[in-house]
Amino acid sequence: MATxxxxxxxxxxxxxxxxxxxxxxxxxxxxxxxxxEQPTAAQRAERLAADRATARRLMGVDVSDEEFDEAADILGxxxxxxxxxxxxxxxxAA
Numbered sequence: 001m002a003t004x005x006x007x008x009x010x011x012x013x014x015x016x017x018x019x020x021x022x023x024x025x026x027x028x029x030x031x032x033x034x035x036x037e038q039p040t041a042a043q044r045a046e047r048l049a050a051d052r053a054t055a056r057r058l059m060g061v062d063v064s065d066e067e068f069d070e071a072a073d074i075l076g077x078x079x080x081x082x083x084x085x086x087x088x089x090x091x092x093a094a
Contacts, residue, residue, distance in 0.1 A: 016031065052068055
């Protein structure tokens with residue numbers, strides 16, 4: 001495996017070193033794991049296309065990308081409702 005060197009601020013290096021020590025890994029392995037957790041724009045687009053294809057197949061309806069884009073953000077709305085209820089339970093306003 002080819003490796004390379006990257007330059008970061010000393011504080012960043014120290015933080016990565018501490019994370020690596022806590023996890024029993026090298027700094028390079030920590031950086032690899034962090035990078036793997038962050039998909040690129042192309043990877044996100046590919047995942048979105050695959051998810052939409054699965055939804056179309058499961059629904060048995062050919063929904064266009066435009067229709068998906070215009071659809072309500074159901075999960076976002078659920079999160080908002082839950083947050084509103086949590087604030088109400090604490091007696092605080094939004």
